[in-house]
Amino acid sequence: MKSSKPAIQIVADVEAISRKAAEVIMGLMAETLNTKTHFSIALSGGSTPKSLFTLLADDVSLRTQVDWDKVHFFWGDERHVPPDHPDSNFRMANEVMLSKVEVPAENIHRVRAEEQDASKAAEEYEDELRTFFNLKPGELPRFDCVLLGMGPDGHTASLFPGTEALREQKRLVVSNWVEKFRTHRITLTAPAINNADCIIFLVSGEEKAEVLREVLEGEKNTELFPSQLIKPSHGKLLWLVAQSATTKLTVGK
Numbered sequence: 317m318k319s320s321k322p323a324i325q326i327v328a329d330v331e332a333i334s335r336k337a338a339e340v341i342m343g344l345m346a347e348t349l350n351t352k353t354h355f356s357i358a359l360s361g362g363s364t365p366k367s368l369f370t371l372l373a374d375d376v377s378l379r380t381q382v383d384w385d386k387v388h389f390f391w392g393d394e395r396h397v398p399p400d401h402p403d404s405n406f407r408m409a410n411e412v413m414l415s416k417v418e419v420p421a422e423n424i425h426r427v428r429a430e431e432q433d434a435s436k437a438a439e440e441y442e443d444e445l446r447t448f449f450n451l452k453p454g455e456l457p458r459f460d461c462v463l464l465g466m467g468p469d470g471h472t473a474s475l476f477p478g479t480e481a482l483r484e485q486k487r488l489v490v491s492n493w494v495e496k497f498r499t500h501r502i503t504l505t506a507p508a509i510n511n512a513d514c515i516i517f518l519v520s521g522e523e524k525a526e527v528l529r530e531v532l533e534g535e536k537n538t539e540l541f542p543s544q545l546i547k548p549s550h551g552k553l554l555w556l557v558a559q560s561a562t563t564k565l566t567v568g569k
């Protein structure tokens with residue numbers, strides 16, 4: 317897939333984002349599985365993606381369309397907590413989707429964030445990616461799809477404003493200290509995300525309207541608005557945005 321300008325689709329609400337995202341993912345899966353034996357997807361944390369995961373598992377017509385044994389699940393970022401912790405992104409996806417469908421355990425590639433040393437957890441996850449994608453030194457993984465949310469501060473995955481991970485060019489996964497939460501997060505780096513075949517942002521909420529304008533229409537300032545780092549090198553970028561987050565945009569008006 318060639319890289320192109322980001323497509324921005326404005327829909328009514330979170331429910332509509334989930335429906336549209338499910339439709340796009342189904343299409344990508346079908347296309348990918350025509351030529352490949354598996355479909356790799358990196359999941360995001362956050363409330364907007366949660367609604368999509370719930371839909372994929374609970375809607376019978378969607379659930380039965382998915383070849384779950386051919387889908388490999390990864391995470392774009394993880395909080396530095398054990399997998400049963402309320403803040404765990406793995407726990408969220410597992411609770412609302414993965415535990416409800418017939419996905420083989422070996423297809424679930426979670427970040428082992430119970431590891432005390434967050435940088436070790438990041439290194440282990442990078443190794444897992446290198447093995448799964450069969451990467452030579454210097455190569456990047458090519459996810460079939462990366463799902464991303466965006467926070468009201470412009471962060472995506474765990475690429476937070478002003479943090480060290482924003483400047484990482486070599487690593488695929490890093491541990492990133494986030495001062496405002498006084499914790500490490502484990503996150504894919506921008507180069508690893510940008511090598512994906514398709515990247516989908518799921519964004520809703522009026523508290524994100526101002527930052528969405530900055531990210532999409534403002535001056536480039538990736539230190540302040542890390543979501544601006546997301547530019548697929550040779551893939552597609554789709555923004556699925558709920559009306560509530562678009563009030564400050566000039567597009568679509």
Ligand code: 6PG
Pocket residue numbers: 360361362363364365393394395405464465466467468471472473474520
């Ligand atoms: C996380 C994320 C993060 C999230 C955004 C949006 O672990 O918190 O992966 O990047 O996607 O903060 O979250 P909401 O959809 O809940 O606003």
